[in-house]
Amino acid sequence: MELDVRRLFLLAEIAEYGSLTGAAEAMMYTTSAVSQQMRRLEAEAGQTLFERRARGVVLTDAGAALVARAHAIRRELAGAESDLEALSGLHAGTVRIGSFPTASASILPLVLTQFSRQHPAIAVSVRSALRDPLRELLLMRDVELALFWEYDWSLFEDDAIETERLLDDPTVLVVAAGSEVGGTGPVKLSSMAGERWIIRADGHPVADVLTRSCHAAGFAPDIAYDAHDYQEAQAMVAAGLGVALAPRLSLTNLRDDVRLVPLDPQTPVPVRRILMGQLKGHQPTPAILGFQDTLREAARAMPKTFSQQGQLGSVNQ
The missing domain is CATH 1.10.10.10 (Winged helix-like DNA-binding domain superfamily/Winged helix DNA-binding domain)
Structure with a gap:
């Protein structure tokens, strides 16, 4: 046959x-x-x-x-x-990138701006999706390179995809600008047991972070509001409805009426790892190699960027 x-x-x-x-x-x-x-x-x-x-x-x-x-x-x-x-060694063409929402709103714009300055002849397209659909976009070769995330309990694993750790995205506490919390420095999560909390809705991974972190600190969080995005969460914090935990990259567009407070290093709060992924055995084009280098540069610069914004003293790499 x-x-x-x-x-x-x-x-x-x-x-x-x-x-x-x-x-x-x-x-x-x-x-x-x-x-x-x-x-x-x-x-x-x-x-x-x-x-x-x-x-x-x-x-x-x-x-x-x-x-x-x-x-x-x-x-x-x-x-x-x-x-x-890739074998032809083209220096023009297209680059197809996949990303998830918080990376698209934080590190990716910096990369796109820098890359377009260095390689104006290369057209870049970006597809944004949640983690599992983003994985499928890469497997189907609809994108050539993708940004993923993982926590210790939710590892990104796929035999067909190789990843590189770009950046550690710490979890921070979001409080109202006038709050006394964190006035003298980092706080222990256990000291926040009496607070009400703004949580991400619809089974969002950050909701899992809050639940796991609070339980590890010895209490169950009192949920005041289920927010559907980080701007909504910030608004509820600013209104005094509660406090929130969020990954630092999700807060690059910070409201004037909220403040970020670092957590004590001894607080058992997980760090989100940002990964760069591509298909195993796939030879990247020169354009993709250049884009990867620009991503690495931006990832190395993120702690300095946060410090210049004056929103947190440091970000652990």
Whole structure:
């Protein structure tokens, strides 16, 4: 049995559009031509690949298996094209970056500005997503490089992706500007047991940070408000509704009516690690190598940037 790859791709199009007619229109073929190609593919496979229904087609198990293989072949072909581009040593083109929201609002703008100054001929595109969708973007080669995060209890692990630790993002306490908390320096989290807390909603990882940290400090947090983003959380803190914990990178756009307080080094509060990830075994293009260097430079500069802002004395690397 020898399967025609082009027919596999056509079967994948039929699966996507749900009918031979839909696939034919998308591919600018006639329906009869598509039907003929599918008969040949079924002859090659020796099995029925789909069943015709009144409103389209439904894949058989054999058809679904071949569609999955077709997607894998497409990914490998895209990888081959990318490898050839890297070997050509191009100094122009595009860079496709993936990022998560707080990195996109903090470190990434610095990198994009610096990189565009150094390499104005290279077009950069950015896709922002949560961690699992971002992982899929990288695996599908929709992006070439991605920023991820991890905590000790939520490690980023994928056999197909290699990562480099860029930056440690400490957890800090957010209080109202007029609060007496932290007036004499870093505070122990255990001293905050009587406070009410602003927490991130919808199972956000920072909600887990608060719960774990407070329990480690010997108390359960009294939740006053579930915020859907960090600006909302800051607003509730400023209004005196409670205090909050947040990763430092999420607070680059700090309100004037809140203040950041470092936590005592002995406080068992976790640090979020920021990672740079790419596919294992993938040869990066010269443009990607340059972008990685700019990312590393920005990561090294972040503690100084925070200090100049006067919002925290230091950030642990």
